[in-house]
Amino acid sequence: MKKLLTTLLAVVMVLALTLxxxxxxxxxxxxxxxxxxxxxxxxIAETALKDIGKGKKLYLTTIGQSDIDVARNLLTACGxxxxxxxxxxxxxxxxxxxxxxxxxxxxxxxxxxxxxxxLGGAGTDINKETSRANAFATAAGEGKLTIISLHLGKQARxxxxxxxxxxxxxxxxxxxxxxxxxxxEGGNYDGFMxxxxxxxxxxxxxxxxxxxxxxxxxxxxGL
Amino acid sequence: MKRTILLALTLVFxxxxxxxxxxTPATDYTDLSVRxxxxxxxxxxxxxxxxxxxxxxxxxxxxxxxxxxxxxxxAMGVVEPDATGIGGGGLMIAYNVNSKQSMFYNxxxxxxxxxxxxxxxxxxxxxxxxxxxxxxxxxxxxxxLEEQGTMSRQEIIAPxxxxxxxxxxxxxxxxxxxxxxxxxxxxxxxxTMPVFCIDGIEPLAEGDTLVQTDLADVxxxxxxxxxxxxxxxxxxxxxxxxxxxAGGYVTMDDMKYALxxxxxxxxxLTGSYNGYDILTVGSxxxxxxxxxxxxxxxxxxxxxxGKISDLQHNxxxxxxxxxxxxxxAYGDKEKYMADATQVDVxxxxxxxxxxxxxxxxxxxxxxAYLGTASGDTAYGxxxxxxxxxxxVYSDGESGDHYSTTSFxxxxxxxxxxxxTQTINSFFGTGYVPEGTGFFLNNEINDFSTxxxxxxxxxxxxxxxxxxxxxxxxxxNKPYATLGSPGGSRIPSAVLQVLxxxxxxxxxxxxxxxxxxxxxxxxxxxxxxATAKDIYIENALKEMENSLVAMNYNVLLYGDKQYDSYxxxxxxxxxxxxxxxxxxxxxxxxxxxxx
Numbered sequence: 001m002k003k004l005l006t007t008l009l010a011v012v013m014v015l016a017l018t019l020x021x022x023x024x025x026x027x028x029x030x031x032x033x034x035x036x037x038x039x040x041x042x043x044i045a046e047t048a049l050k051d052i053g054k055g056k057k058l059y060l061t062t063i064g065q066s067d068i069d070v071a072r073n074l075l076t077a078c079g080x081x082x083x084x085x086x087x088x089x090x091x092x093x094x095x096x097x098x099x100x101x102x103x104x105x106x107x108x109x110x111x112x113x114x115x116x117x118x119l120g121g122a123g124t125d126i127n128k129e130t131s132r133a134n135a136f137a138t139a140a141g142e143g144k145l146t147i148i149s150l151h152l153g154k155q156a157r158x159x160x161x162x163x164x165x166x167x168x169x170x171x172x173x174x175x176x177x178x179x180x181x182x183x184x185e186g187g188n189y190d191g192f193m194x195x196x197x198x199x200x201x202x203x204x205x206x207x208x209x210x211x212x213x214x215x216x217x218x219x220x221x222g223l
Numbered sequence: 224m225k226r227t228i229l230l231a232l233t234l235v236f237x238x239x240x241x242x243x244x245x246x247t248p249a250t251d252y253t254d255l256s257v258r259x260x261x262x263x264x265x266x267x268x269x270x271x272x273x274x275x276x277x278x279x280x281x282x283x284x285x286x287x288x289x290x291x292x293x294x295x296x297x298a299m300g301v302v303e304p305d306a307t308g309i310g311g312g313g314l315m316i317a318y319n320v321n322s323k324q325s326m327f328y329n330x331x332x333x334x335x336x337x338x339x340x341x342x343x344x345x346x347x348x349x350x351x352x353x354x355x356x357x358x359x360x361x362x363x364x365x366x367x368l369e370e371q372g373t374m375s376r377q378e379i380i381a382p383x384x385x386x387x388x389x390x391x392x393x394x395x396x397x398x399x400x401x402x403x404x405x406x407x408x409x410x411x412x413x414x415t416m417p418v419f420c421i422d423g424i425e426p427l428a429e430g431d432t433l434v435q436t437d438l439a440d441v442x443x444x445x446x447x448x449x450x451x452x453x454x455x456x457x458x459x460x461x462x463x464x465x466x467x468x469a470g471g472y473v474t475m476d477d478m479k480y481a482l483x484x485x486x487x488x489x490x491x492l493t494g495s496y497n498g499y500d501i502l503t504v505g506s507x508x509x510x511x512x513x514x515x516x517x518x519x520x521x522x523x524x525x526x527x528x529g530k531i532s533d534l535q536h537n538x539x540x541x542x543x544x545x546x547x548x549x550x551x552a553y554g555d556k557e558k559y560m561a562d563a564t565q566v567d568v569x570x571x572x573x574x575x576x577x578x579x580x581x582x583x584x585x586x587x588x589x590x591a592y593l594g595t596a597s598g599d600t601a602y603g604x605x606x607x608x609x610x611x612x613x614x615v616y617s618d619g620e621s622g623d624h625y626s627t628t629s630f631x632x633x634x635x636x637x638x639x640x641x642x643t644q645t646i647n648s649f650f651g652t653g654y655v656p657e658g659t660g661f662f663l664n665n666e667i668n669d670f671s672t673x674x675x676x677x678x679x680x681x682x683x684x685x686x687x688x689x690x691x692x693x694x695x696x697x698x699n700k701p702y703a704t705l706g707s708p709g710g711s712r713i714p715s716a717v718l719q720v721l722x723x724x725x726x727x728x729x730x731x732x733x734x735x736x737x738x739x740x741x742x743x744x745x746x747x748x749x750x751x752a753t754a755k756d757i758y759i760e761n762a763l764k765e766m767e768n769s770l771v772a773m774n775y776n777v778l779l780y781g782d783k784q785y786d787s788y789x790x791x792x793x794x795x796x797x798x799x800x801x802x803x804x805x806x807x808x809x810x811x812x813x814x815x816x817x
Contacts, residue, residue: 069405073416073424116782117403152425156402159782185429210425 037194040182040206044216049175049203052146053107054222058090061097062111063133063165064126065118067152068095071111074150074210078217095122099135099145107146107221110136110173112166113157113187126161133165137172148220149173151187152210154180158187170196170204177216181208252276252815253392258806259732262816266804267291268793269630270306270708272813273391274298275806277382278632279815281374288634289317289371290379293364296642297383297442299628300360301435302391304662305400305649306628306708309441309453311664312359313644314504315367316491316692318701320637325491325502325694326371329685330363332356332666333481336682337472343672343680350407350652352469354665356686357477358462360644361445361453363486380446387439387660390432394811396787398429400626400649410653418660438660454482458659465656466663480683491694494574496522499725500696505570506563510691512573513552513560513714514721519579520548521722524586532726537738539769540588545722546742546757546775547586549715550594554601554744555582557618561678562685567613568677572605591755591774594745601744616677626650627708628810629692631795633701633802639795641692641704643713689713695721701797703731708810709790715741716790724796731796731805735812738762739789751776760785785809 060075062068072082075091083090091109094101102108119125140147149170151157158166170176170193178193180186188194188206197204207213217223253272260266265288267278278295286294292315300308307313312332318325335357347353368379393401401408401419405426408415416423418435427433444452452458459478466473492505494515501518503511524544525531534541559569572578582603585592594601606612627645646664654663669686671678678687691713692706703724707716716739723734738760743749749756754776759766762784767777780788791810796803806812 067402067405069409070425073420077422077424115403153402154428156399161782179425209421211422214424 035191036180036182036186036188036206037191038178038180038188038197038204038206040180041208041212042205044203044205044219047203049220051220051222052174053148053220056146057103057106058092058221059097059102059106059108060091060093060111061108062095062118063129063136063169064112064114064157064162065095065122065124065129066113066115066157067111068093070152070210071109071150074213074217075109077211077214078221079223096124098132099139102139102145104144107148108136109148109150110169111150111152112162112169113151113153114161114165115157116161126165129165130168133168137168140172147173149176150213151176151178151193154186155189158189158192163192166193167196170202171200173202175220176202176204177213178204178206179210180206182206252813255395255811255813258808258812258814259804260814260816261798261801261803263801264635264817265633266795266802266814266816267295267630267632268795268804268806268812268814269295269299270628270791270793270807270810270812271299271302271394272811272815273302273386274630275813275815277386278630279817280382281379282632282634283817286374287372287636288632288638288640289367290374291632291634292630292640292642293368293372294379294382295630295632296364296644297380298386299630299644300661301383301386301438303397303628304435304438305397305404306626306646307644308646308661309360309445310358310651310661311644311646312666313363313642314508314688314690314692315363315640315642316502316504316694317371317640318502318638318694318696320701323699325493327489327491327504328363328367328486329489329504329507330359330486331507331685331688332359332664333683333685334667334670334680335472335474335477336480337474338667338680338682340672340674340679340681342472343667347672349668350648350665352466352471352652352654354652354667355466355469355471355473355654355663356666357473357481358664359481359485361450362481365450366486376449377446380442384439384442384446387435387442390434393427393429393431393433395429396811397433398427401426404649407650407653411655414655414657414660435660437658441659441661450482454478462656462659465654469652469654492574494518497525497725498697499702500699501693502696503691503693506568507561507685508688508691509556509560510689510714510717511693512570513556514691514693514717515574516552516555516579517548517714517718519574519576520551520583523576523580523583530726531722536723536727537763537766539766539773542740542757542759542766542770543589543591543773544586545719546740546755547592549718549742550592550744550755551582551585551603552714553711554594555603555605557744557746558602559605559677561687565681565684566616566677569605569609569613571609571611572607575605575608578603578605578608589773593755593774596745596752596755601746617673617675618677627690627710629706629708629791629793631692631704631706631793631804633704633795633797637701637797639694639701639704641694641706643690643692643706643708645690645708691717693717703794703796705792705794707790707792709788711743712741712788712790715739716792720792720794731794731803735792735794735805735807738785741789750778758788760789
């Protein structure tokens with residue numbers, strides 16, 4: 001009898017502990033991480049992208065007037081120097097660069113995503129930026145320049161104002177680099193950019209931190 | 224015996240399990256899914272939960288509302304370094320329930336002695352070194368603490384030192400601000416990149432930790448050595464050197480002047496509205512005067528047309544009414560308001576009820592008022608409504624800061640303290656003196672650079688400001704307190720929230736959360752020349768057609784339903800159930816209490 005009681009009490013204790021654990025485990029809810037359809041923090045080495053920008057004149061611009069300072073820091077971290085000429089070993093920055101002003105055969109890093117404040121500060125608007133985007137896309141389509149698109153502002157650079165220009169530029173890119181850690185807050189949180197990449201057969205990679213883009217950019221530029 | 228022990232253990236397990244099965248977590252003060260709080264003993268509401276917690280802790284330790292307010296003020300400089308800090312200044316209104324006295328502490332920055340108008344006629348930009356005014360924040364805060372507080376400087380500043388040294392998790396709005404203003408942060412790269420940047424490349428994001436070791440050291444020294452540390456000696460010289468290196472005009476004499484002359488203490492500016500008493504800030508603020516003028520106009524409207532609450536809240540006709548009132552007051556602000564210690568301001572006329580009533584003749588139901596586009600002047604003539612006469616100047620044309628922060632506190636005695644403070648633009652000038660961790664303001668940009676303007680920059684003058692921390696009384700008892708950041712949208716935001724409380728009987732959180740509009744005076748900045756520009760939040764998009772029919776040019780602003788462009792109001796309403804603190808979801812607002 002004593003043994004039975006002891007066993008029963010032990011069972012009750014186990015049940016109680018189980019109840020504790022089960023009750024305190026949050027219910028699983030669907031999240032946006034499932035929608036990210038691009039590789040995250042994956043090396044691009046051993047791909048056909050090697051050296052696509054090697055020895056070419058380099059420009060940095062933004063369509064949407066966002067995050068160009070992050071891109072500048074990124075290119076500097078790659079060992080490049082900001083110059084006024086974009087000469088060998090350097091890059092030329094112009095937030096309002098026109099496709100027509102780009103030297104034939106050059107590589108243009110285009111930061112995509114709109115900032116209301118940035119647009120106002122630069123004295124431009126989304127319509128003018130859309131025109132610039134279309135001009136770059138046309139030039140890329142004609143083989144006059146190569147676009148490496150950078151989306152660095154995560155969800156803050158998504159939405160109605162941003163998505164139109166993102167699509168135009170990314171569809172014309174040689175490669176898309178995106179800031180996204182797969183936790184549902186990144187630029188491709190809803191698979192939008194992954195779909196652009198898939199539909200247009202453009203290589204696209206997500207990085208959880210911008211510092212993760214240093215090695216891929218070096219690979220692209222043959223540095 | 225063994226069975227008894229086992230039984231007892233089982234009971235303990237069962238009780239523990241049952242209590243844990245509910246999984247009631249400890250209150251998470253950083254949870255922004257809930258903004259408001261009702262407390263019997265005290266409330267702190269601020270634009271950041273960490274700062275609100277600092278204030279709550281001080282209240283629970285026995286500090287009064289002033290102790291908590293000064294602690295929150297320092298903390299806001301740590302958790303919202305883009306909006307405020309020891310490189311800036313601010314305004315405070317307080318109400319003592321026992322003495323029934325109000326008090327206004329003015330510690331807004333002032334122009335240095337060498338900031339003569341001729342120096343701003345060329346080679347001047349809004350975030351240049353020339354835009355740095357003399358910082359007055361530390362003089363203001365520590366004087367308030369000495370005169371009104373009960374706790375020591377060390378006790379009050381210690382929480383901010385910890386927040387800076389140990390770090391705080393970056394909140395959603397702060398992450399957005401850092402991202403949007405990353406260019407400004409490049410100005411003092413050596414100082415800012417290790418703090419606001421990851422691996423020297425990208426800005427801190429939501430969820431990252433912001434650690435400000437240099438700022439922690441400076442705050443600790445202020446706690447240890449007082450305001451003299453900031454305004455005299457080696458540290459002050461370092462600040463002055465940094466300002467002058469950036470092209471600014473602040474000298475050691477200016478710093479000493481700030482120490483000796485700030486804050487400026489006076490009684491609150493007062494007005495009334497349908498039985499409510501308004502206690503707000505006077506010169507150099509313009510927002511308080513505007514609020515009283517706008518309320519006077521609405522009171523006049525009600526006397527002729529019936530109660531404002533008879534209009535449907537945020538209906539097109541209601542929006543037309545408050546939009547007209549706004550633009551009339553903004554027109555007067557631009558023409559007549561500036562630092563009243565240096566220029567003639569017709570304060571008596573601007574706050575005169577008959578003047579407001581006469582101004583309201585411009586209002587037409589169902590029709591936007593077009594101001595200068597209809598051949599009118601944008602302003603009235605308040606000088607006719609006051610006994611003393613003075614000079615009339617050109618329009619004010621002041622800058623328009625988007626940053627700033629506001630917070631309010633009520634303690635268990637019922638004393639109210641409310642602050643609005645700023646470094647002007649986001650991250651001020653962007654300049655950080657080496658090894659100090661704080662941003663220098665660009666408050667000179669709130670002056671006009673036109674020599675004949677009422678708000679023209681001049682030595683020792685304070686720039687006009689929209690900031691307007693406000694206390695409202697009913698039957699001589701505290702009813703509410705409100706304040707907001709948002710530059711020129713501050714008066715319009717506070718007006719709308721106050722009307723939501725008084726006219727539409729909303730609770731404080733609903734009043735703050737409700738969508739807002741903004742209608743400036745007619746000027747060269749209007750997008751439309753034939754219809755009156757009005758900015759509305761996307762949440763009011765359904766009113767667009769009705770407003771267009773009234774001849775408004777509707778400008779939907781922001782990417783989301785609500786936008787911080789329309790202000791970030793923090794407020795408290797005194798209710799039968801206790802003090803109800805509300806916080807604005809347009810910022811990282813949070814009300815805490817006990």
